[in-house]
Amino acid sequence: MNIVVCVKQVPDTNEVKIDPVKGTLIRDGVPSIINPDDKNAIEEALRLKDKHGANVTVITMGPPQAEVALKEAIAMGADDAILISDRAFAGSDTLATSRTLAGAITKLDFDIVMAGRQAIDGDTAQVGPGIAESLNLPQVTYVENVEFDGKNLKIRKALEDGYEVLEVQTPCLLTAIDSLNEPRYMQMKNIFTAYDKEVIMWNASDIDVNPEHLGLKGSPTKVKKTWTKETKGSGEIVELPAKEAAAVAISKLKEKHYI
Amino acid sequence: MFPIDQYKKMGEIGLLGLPFGTEYEGAGGDYLSYILAVEEISKVDASVGISYSVQTSLNMSAISTYGSEDQKKKYLPDLCTGRKIGSFGLTEPGAGTDAAGVRTVAVKDGDNYILNGQKCFITNSPIADTFVIFAMTDRSKGTKGLSAFIVEKAFPGISIGKIEDKMGIRSAQVGEIIMEDCVVPAENLMGKEGKGFGIAMKTLDGGRIGVAAQALGIAEGAMDHTIAYMKERKQFGRAIHKFQYLQFRMADMKAKIEQARYLVYKAAMDKNNGKPYAESAALAKMVASDCAMEVTTNCVQMHGGYGFIKDYPVERMMRDSKITQIYEGTNEVMRMVISGNMFR
Incomplete structure (x- = not known):
């Protein structure tokens, strides 16, 4: 079985600060990490590998320094890693990104494509489904459990107020959420192997994609404005029995003509 | 309380076996990488730091460097992966730095050595499975009569005495080892008799x-x-x-x-x-x-x-x-x- 896992290197948003004037992320000096949901996707691929045997390939589209994220995935236990990097990809929105990744994945043998649900820097949750559409694959998003009998996958998909159990044939695409599993720590011996192992570098000419669909040109999304959420004034806390407190709340809302 | 579960996990991810070969289930790393790992662990918990150092630098390094191929194959994989914990018994009440004062004796008896004596201040001894123990095979020769043995907790006649109450590294487990007619197979002698020092x-x-x-x-x-x-x-x-x-x-x-x-x-x-x-x-x-x-x-x-x-x-x-x-x-x-x- 061949599993391809799509990952993204993202700034660690626990450490990130926002430029108050431009409303953009200050990325300088912020450590880069593998997107957390993507780590769950890697872990699930590795669990399938441990149980059923599989070749796990991690793939990312990004700048050359994204190689570090791929090395970490190798140290976790992935077999191969591909970095697709080209100036032509600059300015890609989620559509262009998913077409680019699909154009690379189509060059590989795969039974399952896995991705994280969404990235902590963009929060769109569109790239995984976009890849599935480009490759014309069945997809299950928000995956919280995977069972595999050697042929078919039985997937539990999280819903807002419950879950669905779905059977899916391979090839297919799954997007992982954090409750799917607990990603393993890197194995020391794999860290040493990761240094010896070469990451495969692909550029725009190595992948199967219409050049018109790449980068800024292939990105219909236009960002009109970015801004930081204004912090509201602190609320008022009244310490009264529930009934009286409700009466106070109602009078306040009436005062402001909300009700 | 020594965090035994976390310590075992260190073995699972390959930290304990970091500088040893993959043929013994080590990580195939080098000594500097291992030293960096001890440093990082000790930034947070020096007790785990010393348990790690004693197991890897003392117990396992001794077996890896001076053990026979059979001894390495038998003991290193379990130690590298944390399935077993290692300890190193040299110090005695009357012999610390001055190893010539070791009073623990090993007497050859057929296919075995019989060890008698007492070790003190031995890090990891209360939790260890595999000990490297130094004992005199010939006291008349001073340090040239000292020999090294691999001793398992399961061997008859070995027990743990007092566990020390210390000023610092309080969760590290440090205690006495007592050997009373402890039977050690002769094949567990490391190197030759007299090479212990x-x-x-x-x-x-x-x-x-x-x-x-x-x-x-x-x-x-x-x-x-x-x-x-x-x-x-x-x-x-x-x-x-x-x-x-x-x-x-x-x-x-x-x-x-x-x-x-x-x-x-x-x-x-x-x-x-x-x-x-x-x-x-x-x-x-x-x-x-x-x-x-x-x-x-x-x-x-x-x-x-x-x-x-x-x-x-x-x-x-x-x-x-x-x-x-x-x-x-x-x-x-x-x-x-x-x-x-x-x-x-």
């Missing part, structure tokens, strides 16, 4: 780099906590890191830590590169442990009254530092090693 001394040289890395880690951990505290703590209307006198004291501490760091890494690299490392290990241990004691004492001072209470970690780190100046050869003995090389 060389094995002990050379292994301790490597262990000292581990202790040096532990000390370095303690100093760095204390410094990190202190920087954070100095940014928070306000006096006279400003954060205390704004006071130049305190800034300069911190700069001095940073310099001490960097001095220690280079000596520790140098010693590890000497060992990696197959160069002699007894002296560089002694220098590293002496400088790094003095650095840890000084830096942690100053870090307590920077915390004021809060540094003296147990709610803040620098109090523990100061107590943890003291032992690094003492064990695996006191800093006085380190000076003997260094000057001994000078006037040979």
